[in-house]
Amino acid sequence: MQQRRLPPGRTDGGFSLIEAIVAMGILAVGVLALAQGFVLGLSHLSTSSANLVAREKAREAVESVHTARDTRTIPWDAIRNTGAGGVFVEGLQPLRAPGVDGLVNTADDLAAGLERQRLPGPDDQLGTPDDVFVPLDGFQRQIEILEFNPVNPDLREILVTIVYDVGNIRRTYRLRTFISSFS
Numbered sequence: 001m002q003q004r005r006l007p008p009g010r011t012d013g014g015f016s017l018i019e020a021i022v023a024m025g026i027l028a029v030g031v032l033a034l035a036q037g038f039v040l041g042l043s044h045l046s047t048s049s050a051n052l053v054a055r056e057k058a059r060e061a062v063e064s065v066h067t068a069r070d071t072r073t074i075p076w077d078a079i080r081n082t083g084a085g086g087v088f089v090e091g092l093q094p095l096r097a098p099g100v101d102g103l104v105n106t107a108d109d110l111a112a113g114l115e116r117q118r119l120p121g122p123d124d125q126l127g128t129p130d131d132v133f134v135p136l137d138g139f140q141r142q143i144e145i146l147e148f149n150p151v152n153p154d155l156r157e158i159l160v161t162i163v164y165d166v167g168n169i170r171r172t173y174r175l176r177t178f179i180s181s182f183s
Contacts, residue, residue, distance in 0.1 A: 046166070046167070047166045047171070050138075050164055050166045050171070051166075051171070051173070053117065053136065053139065053164075054139065054162040054164055054171070054173040055162075055173055055175075057095060057115070057136075057139065057141060057162055058141070058160040058161075058162050058173055058174075058175040059175065060104070061104050061105065061141060061143055061160045061175075062158055062160055062175060062177055064098065064102060064103050064104055065079060065103070065143070065145075065158055065179060066179060067102070068101075068102070068103055069179060069181070069183060070183045073101060073102060073103070074087055074101065074103070076154075076181045079145055079156065079179065080145045080156075081143075081144060081145050082107075084145070084147075086145060087101070087103065087106045087107070088103075088105050088106060088143045088144075088145055089105050089106060089107060089109075090142075090144075091142060092140040092141070092142045092161070092163060093105050093109075093140060093141055093142065094114060094137070094139075094140060094141075095114060095115045095136045095137075095139040095140065095141050095162075096109040096110070096112050096113060096114055096115060097109065097112040097113060097114070097115045097116075098112060099111060099112045104141065104143070105141055105142070105143045114135040114136060114137055115135070115136045116133040116134060116135050116136065117133070117134045117135075117136055118131050118132075118133055119131065119132045119133075119134060120132070138164055138165050139162060139163070139164045140162070140163045140164070141160065141161070141162050141163075142160070142161045142163075143158065143159075143160050144157075144158070144159040144160075144161070145157070145158055146158075146159060148178060153181075154180050154181040154182065155178060155179075155180050155181075156178065156179050156180075157176065157177075157178055157179075158176070158177050158178065158179055159174065159175075159176050160174070160175045160176075161173070161174050162174075
């Protein structure tokens with residue numbers, strides 16, 4: 001049997017230790033980046049329910065103000081904060097259900113109690129008798145009605161702020177829109 005001949009200066013020894021260490025380092029960096037991506041994805045997944053609740057509660061607040069204007073539940077001059085002679089309580093308030101007037105963040109909400117989120121019960125079907133109701137006690141809402149332009153008293157700005165905790169992180173969601181006296 002004839003032995004194989006290599007070109008001068010080359011050996012048939014395989015990878016060196018340094019090459020193996022460098023390859024393992026590159027592989028470790030790639031695996032750590034992948035793991036970080038999974039952790040980030042899971043953290044976003046864990047906050048998505050609270051983020052959705054905050055967005056929907058802000059939207060509901062704006063819709064209730066527009067509905068009150070459209071149905072003339074309250075006069076245009078009352079669509080202000082209490083400090084300006086209106087009906088909307090100033091400052092962050094617990095997320096209470098609307099009172100008799102149908103508006104959130106007004107004085108009559110105190111009797112209505114905290115809003116609740118309906119979750120499916122053990123049968124995993126929503127709308128059945130075993131549903132679970134969870135109070136939204138970790139959320140606060142503020143409705144600010146701002147005079148947009150003193151020259152035009154028929155236009156106001158609505159700023160709804162929802163503050164809530166996800167784990168040990170405090171988050172804020174803001175929704176800004178306008179309302180006019182004309183429906």
